[in-house]
Amino acid sequence: MAKFCTKCGKPLKDGKPCDCEKESVSNDNVVGDYLDILKGMFKNPSKVLKNEADEKNLTFSLGSIVVNAIIFGLTINFLLNNIFAKAGFDLSSITNSIGSIANQLSSFGVNINVNTNYGLNSGIFCFAMSILIIVLLYIMHSVVFKEEINYKDIISLVGISEMFFTVGLLITLVISFISPLLALFILVIFAICFFVHIHEGMIEIGNTNNNQTVYTVAASIAIPVILFLAIFVTMLSIEIMFLLRDSFSSSMLLGFIIK
Numbered sequence: 259m260a261k262f263c264t265k266c267g268k269p270l271k272d273g274k275p276c277d278c279e280k281e282s283v284s285n286d287n288v289v290g291d292y293l294d295i296l297k298g299m300f301k302n303p304s305k306v307l308k309n310e311a312d313e314k315n316l317t318f319s320l321g322s323i324v325v326n327a328i329i330f331g332l333t334i335n336f337l338l339n340n341i342f343a344k345a346g347f348d349l350s351s352i353t354n355s356i357g358s359i360a361n362q363l364s365s366f367g368v369n370i371n372v373n374t375n376y377g378l379n380s381g382i383f384c385f386a387m388s389i390l391i392i393v394l395l396y397i398m399h400s401v402v403f404k405e406e407i408n409y410k411d412i413i414s415l416v417g418i419s420e421m422f423f424t425v426g427l428l429i430t431l432v433i434s435f436i437s438p439l440l441a442l443f444i445l446v447i448f449a450i451c452f453f454v455h456i457h458e459g460m461i462e463i464g465n466t467n468n469n470q471t472v473y474t475v476a477a478s479i480a481i482p483v484i485l486f487l488a489i490f491v492t493m494l495s496i497e498i499m500f501l502l503r504d505s506f507s508s509s510m511l512l513g514f515i516i517k
Contacts, residue, residue, distance in 0.1 A: 292318060292421075299422040303455055308462035311418055313410035319417025323388045326420040326427070331381025333431045333445075338376055341438040383489065387482040392416050394478035395460065403474070405465040415463060419455040423448055453479050 295315075298306035392412050399407045426448025434441035457475045464471060 291315075295418060296421050296425070299418070299455070303422070304458050304462065307415060307418065307455065307459035311411055311415040311459050311463050313408060313414065315414045315418065316410050319414040322417040322421050322424070323385065323413075326424045327381045327385035327388065329424050329427045329431070330384035331377040331379075333427045333434070334380035335377030336431055337434045337438060337441055337445075340434045340441075344438055383486065387486060388416055388420065390482045390485075391456070391478050394481060395456075395474060398474035398477055399460070399464055399466060403466050403470045405470075407464055411463050415456065415459040419452055419459060422455060423452040426451070 295306055295310055298310075392409070395412050395416075396407065396409050399405055399412075426444065430441045430445045430448070433444055453475070456479065457471065460466075460471050460475055461468070464474070466474060
């Protein structure tokens with residue numbers, strides 16, 4: 259008579275433990291490893307990056323990049339809402355104004371594809387930034403300085419570094435409801451920590467000298483950050499323009515845009 263697992267009901271073979279028990283242990287190990295790495299990033303980041311930034315942690319490093327992008331999108335969305343709320347403006351009304359202007363412009367034959375989902379846009383852009391940083395780190399290290407490095411190690415490095423940054427995003431999200439200015443300050447601090455972790459990690463896993471590592475990290479971080487700031491400032495400028503919209507009639511504003 260066959261015996262069955264008391265947990266999932268599957269028949270047991272030759273008295274061996276059921277696969278569900280192994281899966282449970284495996285899942286527990288993943289969660290435990292994640293928490294251990296996160297704790298280590300606060301206590302001794304250099305040691306953690308040296309020991310953990312390799313392809314064995316590739317899977318949950320990729321997961322960390324995705325989770326970080328989602329949290330980043332939520333944080334930026336609430337942060338913008340709270341910043342405009344403190345200034346006495348409703349971000350949703352501004353969004354509606356942008357859509358209204360776009361519709362009016364379309365009647366003049368000027369078609370503009372307006373996407374005002376700031377959280378979604380920010381999350382997608384954060385994910386794209388992470389990929390760009392990975393690509394640039396690999397290009398600078400392998401192509402420019404011609405040193406061997408496993409791209410999977412770089413992915414793990416970025417993913418593990420973003421685990422620390424994600425905690426900063428969650429803190430920023432909470433503080434944004436109290437003080438948007440303080441939240442921005444905290445966001446900048448954790449962003450700087452992320453850049454420092456990338457530099458320390460490249461020292462640990464790379465084969466370049468100190469000067470080459472500095473140039474590698476500087477180029478790989480500066481390009482995405484400048485790109486992000488350019489887009490963010492442009493978006494903010496558009497918001498400010500539509501805040502001033504009430505000072506003009508729709509026809510005056512349309513005439514100004516068309517000219």
